[in-house]
Amino acid sequence: MSNFMSLSKLLYNGRDDDHVVALRANDDQVTWREFYNDILCIRDRLNLASGFKTGILACEDTYYFMVAFLAMVSSEIEIVIGANLQEDTLKLLRKKTGGHVICDDFISQGLKKDVPKIDSRDLSNSCDIQSVLITLYTSGSTGEPKAITKSISALEAEIAMFHDKWGNKFSDKLFLSSVVHYHAYGLPFHILWSLCSGAVCGLERILYPETLMRYKKYQVNFISSPAFLNQFAQIYDTQENYDFLKFISAAGAPLDHAVSKKISSRIHDPIVEIYGSTETGAIAFKTYHDDAVWQRFSSVNLDVSEDGIVSVLAPHIGQNTPYALEDKIDLISNEQFRLLGRADRVVKIFENRVSLNNMEQVCGQSSLVLQSKITPLPDTQRLGCVVILTMEGKEILEKHGKNALIQAIKLYLRSGYNLVVLPRKWRFVEAFPYNEMGKIQTHLLQNLFLEKEPQ
Numbered sequence: 001m002s003n004f005m006s007l008s009k010l011l012y013n014g015r016d017d018d019h020v021v022a023l024r025a026n027d028d029q030v031t032w033r034e035f036y037n038d039i040l041c042i043r044d045r046l047n048l049a050s051g052f053k054t055g056i057l058a059c060e061d062t063y064y065f066m067v068a069f070l071a072m073v074s075s076e077i078e079i080v081i082g083a084n085l086q087e088d089t090l091k092l093l094r095k096k097t098g099g100h101v102i103c104d105d106f107i108s109q110g111l112k113k114d115v116p117k118i119d120s121r122d123l124s125n126s127c128d129i130q131s132v133l134i135t136l137y138t139s140g141s142t143g144e145p146k147a148i149t150k151s152i153s154a155l156e157a158e159i160a161m162f163h164d165k166w167g168n169k170f171s172d173k174l175f176l177s178s179v180v181h182y183h184a185y186g187l188p189f190h191i192l193w194s195l196c197s198g199a200v201c202g203l204e205r206i207l208y209p210e211t212l213m214r215y216k217k218y219q220v221n222f223i224s225s226p227a228f229l230n231q232f233a234q235i236y237d238t239q240e241n242y243d244f245l246k247f248i249s250a251a252g253a254p255l256d257h258a259v260s261k262k263i264s265s266r267i268h269d270p271i272v273e274i275y276g277s278t279e280t281g282a283i284a285f286k287t288y289h290d291d292a293v294w295q296r297f298s299s300v301n302l303d304v305s306e307d308g309i310v311s312v313l314a315p316h317i318g319q320n321t322p323y324a325l326e327d328k329i330d331l332i333s334n335e336q337f338r339l340l341g342r343a344d345r346v347v348k349i350f351e352n353r354v355s356l357n358n359m360e361q362v363c364g365q366s367s368l369v370l371q372s373k374i375t376p377l378p379d380t381q382r383l384g385c386v387v388i389l390t391m392e393g394k395e396i397l398e399k400h401g402k403n404a405l406i407q408a409i410k411l412y413l414r415s416g417y418n419l420v421v422l423p424r425k426w427r428f429v430e431a432f433p434y435n436e437m438g439k440i441q442t443h444l445l446q447n448l449f450l451e452k453e454p455q
Helices: 007-013 032-048 062-074 087-097 104-110 152-169 186-197 209-213 226-234 257-264 356-363 391-400 402-414 442-450
Strands: 020-023 029-031 054-057 078-081 100-102 133-137 147-151 174-177 200-205 220-224 245-250 272-277 281-286 293-296 301-304 309-313 323-331 336-342 346-349 352-355 369-376 383-389 425-429
Touching: 007 062, 007 152, 007 186, 020 032, 029 032, 032 062, 032 104, 054 062, 054 087, 062 078, 062 104, 062 186, 062 200, 100 104, 133 152, 147 152, 152 186, 152 245, 152 281, 174 186, 186 200, 186 220, 209 226, 220 226, 226 245, 226 257, 301 323, 336 356, 352 356, 356 369, 356 383, 356 402, 369 442, 383 391, 383 442, 391 402, 402 425, 425 442
Parallel strands: 020 200, 054 078, 054 100, 078 133, 174 200, 174 220, 220 245, 245 272, 383 425
Antiparallel strands: 020 029, 133 147, 272 281, 281 293, 293 336, 301 309, 309 323, 323 336, 346 352, 369 383
Protein backbone atom coordinates (compact mmCIF):
# COMPACT_ATOMS: atom_id res chain seq x y z
CA MET A 1 0.00 0.00 0.00
CA SER A 2 2.89 2.37 0.82
CA ASN A 3 4.12 2.34 -2.83
CA PHE A 4 0.88 3.85 -4.10
CA MET A 5 1.03 7.35 -5.59
CA SER A 6 -1.47 9.34 -7.58
CA LEU A 7 -0.44 10.15 -11.16
CA SER A 8 0.35 13.71 -10.06
CA LYS A 9 2.68 12.55 -7.29
CA LEU A 10 4.20 9.86 -9.50
CA LEU A 11 5.22 12.40 -12.13
CA TYR A 12 6.56 14.77 -9.48
CA ASN A 13 8.30 12.37 -7.10
CA GLY A 14 9.17 9.53 -9.45
CA ARG A 15 10.56 6.19 -8.25
CA ASP A 16 14.03 4.75 -7.76
CA ASP A 17 15.99 4.55 -11.02
CA ASP A 18 16.12 0.73 -10.89
CA HIS A 19 12.46 0.27 -9.97
CA VAL A 20 10.87 -2.12 -12.51
CA VAL A 21 7.93 -0.45 -14.23
CA ALA A 22 7.09 -2.92 -16.98
CA LEU A 23 7.86 -6.38 -18.34
CA ARG A 24 8.16 -7.14 -22.05
CA ALA A 25 7.01 -10.37 -23.67
CA ASN A 26 10.61 -11.63 -23.80
CA ASP A 27 10.96 -11.05 -20.02
CA ASP A 28 13.08 -7.91 -20.49
CA GLN A 29 12.45 -5.43 -17.70
CA VAL A 30 11.83 -1.70 -18.15
CA THR A 31 13.18 0.36 -15.27
CA TRP A 32 11.86 3.70 -14.08
CA ARG A 33 15.00 5.40 -15.41
CA GLU A 34 14.38 4.10 -18.94
CA PHE A 35 10.65 4.78 -18.78
CA TYR A 36 11.05 8.31 -17.47
CA ASN A 37 13.69 9.14 -20.04
CA ASP A 38 11.35 7.97 -22.81
CA ILE A 39 8.57 10.17 -21.43
CA LEU A 40 10.91 13.17 -21.47
CA CYS A 41 11.89 12.44 -25.07
CA ILE A 42 8.28 12.31 -26.24
CA ARG A 43 7.33 15.36 -24.21
CA ASP A 44 10.11 17.30 -25.93
CA ARG A 45 8.85 16.15 -29.33
CA LEU A 46 5.29 17.17 -28.44
CA ASN A 47 6.43 20.58 -27.25
CA LEU A 48 8.25 21.19 -30.53
CA ALA A 49 4.97 20.78 -32.41
CA SER A 50 3.40 24.22 -32.74
CA GLY A 51 -0.17 24.63 -31.46
CA PHE A 52 -0.35 21.08 -30.17
CA LYS A 53 -3.33 21.27 -27.76
CA THR A 54 -5.18 18.01 -28.47
CA GLY A 55 -3.72 14.61 -29.25
CA ILE A 56 -5.51 11.49 -30.50
CA LEU A 57 -3.68 8.70 -28.68
CA ALA A 58 -3.68 5.69 -31.00
CA CYS A 59 -0.73 3.50 -30.01
CA GLU A 60 -1.20 -0.23 -30.49
CA ASP A 61 2.00 -0.96 -28.57
CA THR A 62 1.23 -0.95 -24.85
CA TYR A 63 4.57 0.54 -23.81
CA TYR A 64 4.38 3.32 -26.40
CA PHE A 65 0.86 4.06 -25.17
CA MET A 66 2.08 4.38 -21.57
CA VAL A 67 4.93 6.69 -22.56
CA ALA A 68 2.71 8.82 -24.77
CA PHE A 69 -0.05 9.07 -22.17
CA LEU A 70 2.22 10.44 -19.44
CA ALA A 71 4.11 12.67 -21.87
CA MET A 72 0.85 14.21 -23.03
CA VAL A 73 -0.42 14.64 -19.47
CA SER A 74 2.79 16.37 -18.38
CA SER A 75 2.56 18.65 -21.44
CA GLU A 76 -1.05 19.54 -20.56
CA ILE A 77 -2.27 18.20 -23.90
CA GLU A 78 -5.88 17.02 -23.99
CA ILE A 79 -5.98 13.28 -24.69
CA VAL A 80 -8.55 11.75 -27.04
CA ILE A 81 -8.84 7.95 -27.19
CA GLY A 82 -11.09 6.24 -29.72
CA ALA A 83 -13.00 2.99 -29.28
CA ASN A 84 -10.57 1.33 -31.72
CA LEU A 85 -7.51 2.09 -33.86
CA GLN A 86 -9.13 1.71 -37.27
CA GLU A 87 -8.23 4.35 -39.84
CA ASP A 88 -11.84 5.39 -40.39
CA THR A 89 -12.20 5.97 -36.64
CA LEU A 90 -9.05 8.09 -36.52
CA LYS A 91 -10.20 10.17 -39.50
CA LEU A 92 -13.50 10.85 -37.75
CA LEU A 93 -11.71 11.85 -34.54
CA ARG A 94 -9.39 14.19 -36.43
CA LYS A 95 -12.42 15.84 -38.01
CA LYS A 96 -14.26 16.16 -34.69
CA THR A 97 -11.40 17.30 -32.49
CA GLY A 98 -8.81 18.83 -34.79
CA GLY A 99 -6.24 16.79 -32.88
CA HIS A 100 -2.97 15.27 -34.06
CA VAL A 101 -2.69 11.47 -34.12
CA ILE A 102 -0.05 10.08 -31.76
CA CYS A 103 0.72 6.63 -33.12
CA ASP A 104 3.46 4.02 -32.70
CA ASP A 105 5.62 5.59 -35.43
CA PHE A 106 5.47 9.01 -33.73
CA ILE A 107 6.73 7.45 -30.48
CA SER A 108 9.44 5.22 -31.98
CA GLN A 109 10.89 8.13 -33.96
CA GLY A 110 11.03 10.30 -30.85
CA LEU A 111 12.85 7.92 -28.52
CA LYS A 112 16.58 8.20 -27.89
CA LYS A 113 18.79 5.22 -27.31
CA ASP A 114 20.96 6.78 -24.60
CA VAL A 115 19.49 6.92 -21.10
CA PRO A 116 21.01 9.86 -19.18
CA LYS A 117 20.66 10.51 -15.47
CA ILE A 118 17.25 12.06 -14.91
CA ASP A 119 15.69 14.44 -12.45
CA SER A 120 12.30 13.27 -11.19
CA ARG A 121 11.08 16.86 -11.14
CA ASP A 122 11.70 17.42 -14.85
CA LEU A 123 8.11 16.68 -15.84
CA SER A 124 5.60 18.24 -13.52
CA ASN A 125 7.08 21.15 -11.63
CA SER A 126 5.40 23.65 -13.92
CA CYS A 127 1.93 22.23 -14.58
CA ASP A 128 -1.20 21.10 -12.80
CA ILE A 129 -1.96 17.77 -14.46
CA GLN A 130 -5.20 17.23 -12.55
CA SER A 131 -6.93 19.70 -14.84
CA VAL A 132 -5.80 17.88 -18.00
CA LEU A 133 -8.78 16.42 -19.87
CA ILE A 134 -9.13 12.95 -21.34
CA THR A 135 -11.91 12.01 -23.76
CA LEU A 136 -12.89 8.37 -24.22
CA TYR A 137 -15.39 7.05 -26.73
CA THR A 138 -18.01 4.39 -26.09
CA SER A 139 -17.97 1.29 -28.25
CA GLY A 140 -21.15 2.39 -30.02
CA SER A 141 -22.94 -0.94 -29.52
CA THR A 142 -26.35 0.62 -30.20
CA GLY A 143 -25.44 3.69 -32.25
CA GLU A 144 -22.69 6.19 -32.98
CA PRO A 145 -19.88 6.21 -30.39
CA LYS A 146 -20.35 8.87 -27.73
CA ALA A 147 -17.57 11.08 -26.36
CA ILE A 148 -17.04 10.99 -22.58
CA THR A 149 -14.72 13.69 -21.21
CA LYS A 150 -13.18 13.57 -17.74
CA SER A 151 -10.27 15.23 -15.99
CA ILE A 152 -7.18 13.34 -14.91
CA SER A 153 -8.30 13.98 -11.32
CA ALA A 154 -11.40 11.85 -12.00
CA LEU A 155 -9.21 8.99 -13.24
CA GLU A 156 -7.01 9.41 -10.17
CA ALA A 157 -10.08 9.04 -7.96
CA GLU A 158 -11.09 5.83 -9.72
CA ILE A 159 -7.63 4.29 -9.39
CA ALA A 160 -7.50 5.26 -5.70
CA MET A 161 -10.89 3.58 -5.26
CA PHE A 162 -9.55 0.30 -6.71
CA HIS A 163 -6.44 0.46 -4.60
CA ASP A 164 -8.37 1.23 -1.43
CA LYS A 165 -10.41 -1.94 -2.02
CA TRP A 166 -7.78 -4.39 -3.28
CA GLY A 167 -4.39 -2.70 -3.07
CA ASN A 168 -3.08 -4.93 -0.28
CA LYS A 169 -3.09 -7.81 -2.79
CA PHE A 170 -0.75 -6.21 -5.31
CA SER A 171 2.61 -5.49 -3.74
CA ASP A 172 5.22 -6.44 -6.36
CA LYS A 173 2.62 -8.26 -8.49
CA LEU A 174 2.62 -8.43 -12.27
CA PHE A 175 -0.41 -6.86 -13.98
CA LEU A 176 -1.42 -8.78 -17.11
CA SER A 177 -4.40 -8.09 -19.33
CA SER A 178 -6.42 -9.73 -22.08
CA VAL A 179 -8.23 -6.45 -22.85
CA VAL A 180 -6.92 -3.53 -24.88
CA HIS A 181 -5.07 -0.82 -22.99
CA TYR A 182 -7.08 2.05 -24.47
CA HIS A 183 -10.47 0.89 -23.20
CA ALA A 184 -12.28 2.48 -20.22
CA TYR A 185 -11.65 -0.78 -18.32
CA GLY A 186 -8.14 -1.61 -19.50
CA LEU A 187 -6.74 1.91 -19.11
CA PRO A 188 -7.39 2.42 -15.38
CA PHE A 189 -7.24 -1.23 -14.29
CA HIS A 190 -4.18 -2.37 -16.22
CA ILE A 191 -2.07 0.65 -17.15
CA LEU A 192 -2.69 3.37 -14.58
CA TRP A 193 -3.27 1.19 -11.52
CA SER A 194 -0.04 -0.73 -12.08
CA LEU A 195 1.90 2.53 -12.49
CA CYS A 196 0.38 4.18 -9.43
CA SER A 197 0.68 1.13 -7.20
CA GLY A 198 4.32 0.51 -8.03
CA ALA A 199 3.58 -2.91 -9.49
CA VAL A 200 4.90 -4.23 -12.81
CA CYS A 201 2.86 -3.70 -15.97
CA GLY A 202 2.94 -6.66 -18.35
CA LEU A 203 3.24 -5.30 -21.88
CA GLU A 204 2.12 -8.40 -23.77
CA ARG A 205 -1.62 -8.60 -24.34
CA ILE A 206 -2.83 -12.05 -23.32
CA LEU A 207 -4.91 -13.25 -26.26
CA TYR A 208 -4.83 -17.00 -25.54
CA PRO A 209 -4.92 -19.10 -22.35
CA GLU A 210 -1.66 -20.75 -23.42
CA THR A 211 0.02 -17.33 -23.33
CA LEU A 212 -1.21 -16.70 -19.81
CA MET A 213 0.33 -19.97 -18.63
CA ARG A 214 3.77 -18.73 -19.72
CA TYR A 215 3.70 -16.34 -16.74
CA LYS A 216 3.39 -19.05 -14.07
CA LYS A 217 6.64 -17.97 -12.41
CA TYR A 218 5.10 -14.59 -11.48
CA GLN A 219 2.41 -13.48 -9.03
CA VAL A 220 -0.29 -12.21 -11.39
CA ASN A 221 -3.16 -9.75 -11.21
CA PHE A 222 -5.08 -10.61 -14.38
CA ILE A 223 -7.40 -8.04 -15.98
CA SER A 224 -9.69 -10.06 -18.21
CA SER A 225 -12.99 -10.25 -20.06
CA PRO A 226 -15.81 -12.83 -19.95
CA ALA A 227 -14.98 -13.83 -23.53
CA PHE A 228 -11.41 -14.78 -22.56
CA LEU A 229 -12.50 -16.55 -19.36
CA ASN A 230 -15.08 -18.59 -21.30
CA GLN A 231 -12.24 -19.72 -23.55
CA PHE A 232 -10.00 -20.36 -20.54
CA ALA A 233 -12.65 -22.54 -18.86
CA GLN A 234 -12.91 -24.76 -21.96
CA ILE A 235 -9.24 -25.81 -21.77
CA TYR A 236 -9.17 -25.81 -17.98
CA ASP A 237 -6.98 -28.67 -16.73
CA THR A 238 -7.88 -30.01 -13.29
CA GLN A 239 -4.29 -31.18 -12.86
CA GLU A 240 -2.79 -27.78 -13.64
CA ASN A 241 -1.58 -25.38 -10.94
CA TYR A 242 -3.24 -21.98 -11.25
CA ASP A 243 -2.03 -20.61 -7.92
CA PHE A 244 0.01 -17.92 -9.70
CA LEU A 245 -3.27 -16.13 -10.54
CA LYS A 246 -3.63 -14.15 -7.34
CA PHE A 247 -6.47 -11.94 -8.54
CA ILE A 248 -8.70 -11.92 -11.63
CA SER A 249 -11.13 -9.18 -12.59
CA ALA A 250 -13.64 -9.29 -15.45
CA ALA A 251 -15.73 -6.57 -17.08
CA GLY A 252 -17.37 -5.58 -20.34
CA ALA A 253 -20.14 -8.18 -20.43
CA PRO A 254 -21.88 -10.64 -18.08
CA LEU A 255 -19.69 -13.51 -16.88
CA ASP A 256 -21.35 -16.92 -16.84
CA HIS A 257 -21.86 -18.08 -13.24
CA ALA A 258 -20.64 -21.61 -13.97
CA VAL A 259 -17.46 -20.31 -15.62
CA SER A 260 -16.74 -18.00 -12.68
CA LYS A 261 -17.27 -20.80 -10.17
CA LYS A 262 -15.16 -23.29 -12.11
CA ILE A 263 -12.12 -21.05 -12.42
CA SER A 264 -12.50 -19.49 -8.97
CA SER A 265 -12.36 -22.91 -7.32
CA ARG A 266 -8.71 -23.29 -8.30
CA ILE A 267 -7.26 -19.80 -7.87
CA HIS A 268 -6.25 -17.69 -4.88
CA ASP A 269 -9.36 -15.49 -4.73
CA PRO A 270 -12.68 -15.72 -6.61
CA ILE A 271 -12.97 -13.81 -9.88
CA VAL A 272 -14.22 -10.28 -9.26
CA GLU A 273 -16.74 -8.99 -11.80
CA ILE A 274 -16.83 -5.23 -12.32
CA TYR A 275 -19.99 -3.38 -13.26
CA GLY A 276 -19.83 0.06 -14.84
CA SER A 277 -19.65 1.94 -18.12
CA THR A 278 -17.42 4.27 -20.09
CA GLU A 279 -19.53 7.17 -18.81
CA THR A 280 -19.32 6.28 -15.11
CA GLY A 281 -16.26 4.13 -14.69
CA ALA A 282 -16.53 1.27 -12.20
CA ILE A 283 -19.65 1.28 -10.02
CA ALA A 284 -19.90 -2.08 -8.27
CA PHE A 285 -18.38 -5.56 -8.01
CA LYS A 286 -19.32 -9.14 -7.14
CA THR A 287 -18.02 -12.72 -7.16
CA TYR A 288 -19.83 -15.96 -7.94
CA HIS A 289 -20.50 -16.33 -4.19
CA ASP A 290 -22.74 -13.26 -4.44
CA ASP A 291 -24.73 -14.82 -7.30
CA ALA A 292 -26.69 -11.88 -8.78
CA VAL A 293 -26.07 -9.38 -5.97
CA TRP A 294 -23.73 -6.46 -6.69
CA GLN A 295 -21.85 -4.48 -4.04
CA ARG A 296 -21.31 -0.79 -4.76
CA PHE A 297 -17.90 0.78 -4.19
CA SER A 298 -17.88 2.83 -0.99
CA SER A 299 -17.38 6.15 -2.82
CA VAL A 300 -20.33 5.50 -5.18
CA ASN A 301 -23.82 6.81 -4.43
CA LEU A 302 -26.85 5.25 -6.14
CA ASP A 303 -30.31 6.69 -6.61
CA VAL A 304 -33.18 4.71 -8.16
CA SER A 305 -36.24 6.27 -9.77
CA GLU A 306 -39.75 4.84 -9.45
CA ASP A 307 -39.37 2.98 -12.74
CA GLY A 308 -36.09 1.39 -11.63
CA ILE A 309 -33.63 3.58 -13.57
CA VAL A 310 -30.42 4.08 -11.59
CA SER A 311 -28.44 7.32 -11.33
CA VAL A 312 -24.84 7.34 -10.14
CA LEU A 313 -22.77 9.98 -8.37
CA ALA A 314 -19.11 9.45 -7.51
CA PRO A 315 -15.85 11.48 -7.52
CA HIS A 316 -14.46 9.52 -10.46
CA ILE A 317 -17.43 10.14 -12.79
CA GLY A 318 -16.14 13.62 -13.55
CA GLN A 319 -19.36 15.57 -13.05
CA ASN A 320 -21.14 17.09 -10.06
CA THR A 321 -24.61 15.86 -10.97
CA PRO A 322 -25.89 12.26 -10.96
CA TYR A 323 -25.49 10.32 -14.19
CA ALA A 324 -28.53 8.29 -15.28
CA LEU A 325 -27.64 4.85 -16.60
CA GLU A 326 -29.60 2.87 -19.15
CA ASP A 327 -29.92 -0.01 -16.71
CA LYS A 328 -32.66 -0.89 -14.25
CA ILE A 329 -31.78 -2.23 -10.82
CA ASP A 330 -33.49 -3.65 -7.76
CA LEU A 331 -31.98 -1.90 -4.73
CA ILE A 332 -31.68 -4.49 -1.95
CA SER A 333 -30.01 -2.13 0.51
CA ASN A 334 -27.94 1.03 0.46
CA GLU A 335 -24.94 -1.13 -0.38
CA GLN A 336 -26.31 -3.87 -2.65
CA PHE A 337 -28.49 -4.29 -5.72
CA ARG A 338 -29.53 -6.65 -8.50
CA LEU A 339 -29.33 -5.76 -12.17
CA LEU A 340 -32.62 -6.08 -14.02
CA GLY A 341 -31.24 -5.38 -17.50
CA ARG A 342 -31.08 -2.47 -19.88
CA ALA A 343 -34.10 -0.22 -20.01
CA ASP A 344 -33.59 0.28 -23.74
CA ARG A 345 -34.00 -3.42 -24.52
CA VAL A 346 -37.76 -3.04 -24.64
CA VAL A 347 -38.85 -2.91 -28.29
CA LYS A 348 -42.16 -2.68 -30.13
CA ILE A 349 -43.03 -5.54 -32.48
CA PHE A 350 -46.32 -4.93 -34.31
CA GLU A 351 -47.51 -2.67 -31.47
CA ASN A 352 -46.54 -5.24 -28.83
CA ARG A 353 -43.95 -4.18 -26.23
CA VAL A 354 -41.35 -6.92 -25.89
CA SER A 355 -38.52 -7.12 -23.35
CA LEU A 356 -35.61 -8.79 -25.12
CA ASN A 357 -34.04 -9.62 -21.75
CA ASN A 358 -37.14 -11.51 -20.63
CA MET A 359 -37.48 -13.32 -23.93
CA GLU A 360 -33.86 -14.47 -23.71
CA GLN A 361 -34.49 -15.76 -20.18
CA VAL A 362 -37.55 -17.72 -21.29
CA CYS A 363 -35.67 -19.10 -24.29
CA GLY A 364 -32.88 -20.21 -21.96
CA GLN A 365 -35.32 -22.39 -19.99
CA SER A 366 -35.23 -24.88 -22.85
CA SER A 367 -32.82 -27.77 -22.30
CA LEU A 368 -31.77 -27.27 -25.92
CA VAL A 369 -30.42 -23.73 -25.35
CA LEU A 370 -27.15 -22.93 -23.62
CA GLN A 371 -27.33 -19.18 -24.35
CA SER A 372 -29.40 -16.95 -26.62
CA LYS A 373 -29.27 -13.38 -27.87
CA ILE A 374 -32.29 -11.73 -29.47
CA THR A 375 -32.04 -8.63 -31.63
CA PRO A 376 -34.37 -6.53 -33.79
CA LEU A 377 -33.81 -7.18 -37.47
CA PRO A 378 -32.88 -4.03 -39.42
CA ASP A 379 -35.67 -2.33 -41.38
CA THR A 380 -38.33 -4.79 -40.19
CA GLN A 381 -40.69 -5.31 -37.29
CA ARG A 382 -39.23 -8.73 -36.69
CA LEU A 383 -36.78 -10.30 -34.26
CA GLY A 384 -33.83 -12.58 -34.86
CA CYS A 385 -32.51 -15.09 -32.34
CA VAL A 386 -28.90 -16.30 -32.16
CA VAL A 387 -28.50 -19.50 -30.15
CA ILE A 388 -25.62 -21.50 -28.70
CA LEU A 389 -26.96 -25.03 -28.34
CA THR A 390 -26.48 -27.57 -25.58
CA MET A 391 -25.38 -31.09 -26.54
CA GLU A 392 -29.05 -32.11 -26.51
CA GLY A 393 -29.86 -29.26 -28.87
CA LYS A 394 -27.04 -30.25 -31.21
CA GLU A 395 -28.39 -33.81 -31.32
CA ILE A 396 -31.88 -32.55 -32.25
CA LEU A 397 -30.38 -30.39 -35.00
CA GLU A 398 -28.37 -33.28 -36.42
CA LYS A 399 -31.14 -35.88 -36.27
CA HIS A 400 -34.27 -33.84 -37.05
CA GLY A 401 -33.08 -30.67 -38.74
CA LYS A 402 -33.33 -26.95 -38.14
CA ASN A 403 -37.10 -26.52 -38.43
CA ALA A 404 -37.81 -29.18 -35.82
CA LEU A 405 -35.25 -27.59 -33.51
CA ILE A 406 -36.80 -24.12 -33.89
CA GLN A 407 -40.29 -25.43 -33.15
CA ALA A 408 -39.00 -27.20 -30.04
CA ILE A 409 -37.46 -24.00 -28.72
CA LYS A 410 -40.55 -21.97 -29.58
CA LEU A 411 -42.62 -24.17 -27.24
CA TYR A 412 -41.01 -22.28 -24.35
CA LEU A 413 -41.84 -18.92 -25.90
CA ARG A 414 -45.45 -19.55 -26.94
CA SER A 415 -46.73 -19.64 -23.37
CA GLY A 416 -45.73 -16.03 -22.73
CA TYR A 417 -45.72 -14.30 -26.12
CA ASN A 418 -48.02 -13.76 -29.08
CA LEU A 419 -46.96 -15.70 -32.16
CA VAL A 420 -46.50 -12.45 -34.08
CA VAL A 421 -43.62 -11.32 -31.82
CA LEU A 422 -41.65 -14.58 -31.79
CA PRO A 423 -38.27 -14.48 -33.57
CA ARG A 424 -38.71 -14.87 -37.31
CA LYS A 425 -35.08 -15.73 -38.11
CA TRP A 426 -32.76 -18.05 -36.21
CA ARG A 427 -29.02 -18.66 -36.28
CA PHE A 428 -27.21 -21.46 -34.44
CA VAL A 429 -23.56 -20.73 -33.62
CA GLU A 430 -20.70 -22.13 -31.56
CA ALA A 431 -19.96 -18.72 -30.04
CA PHE A 432 -21.40 -15.22 -30.12
CA PRO A 433 -19.65 -12.54 -32.22
CA TYR A 434 -17.61 -10.55 -29.70
CA ASN A 435 -15.61 -7.42 -30.34
CA GLU A 436 -12.06 -7.10 -29.01
CA MET A 437 -13.39 -6.01 -25.60
CA GLY A 438 -15.47 -9.14 -25.20
CA LYS A 439 -18.74 -7.28 -25.81
CA ILE A 440 -21.51 -8.50 -28.05
CA GLN A 441 -22.51 -5.54 -30.18
CA THR A 442 -25.96 -5.27 -31.74
CA HIS A 443 -24.63 -4.78 -35.26
CA LEU A 444 -22.43 -7.89 -34.98
CA LEU A 445 -25.51 -9.97 -34.13
CA GLN A 446 -27.51 -8.36 -36.91
CA ASN A 447 -24.73 -9.07 -39.41
CA LEU A 448 -25.38 -12.79 -38.91
CA PHE A 449 -28.80 -12.33 -40.46
CA LEU A 450 -27.42 -10.46 -43.46
CA GLU A 451 -25.43 -13.55 -44.40
CA LYS A 452 -27.01 -16.34 -46.42
CA GLU A 453 -28.84 -18.70 -44.11
CA PRO A 454 -26.99 -22.00 -43.66
CA GLN A 455 -28.79 -25.06 -45.00
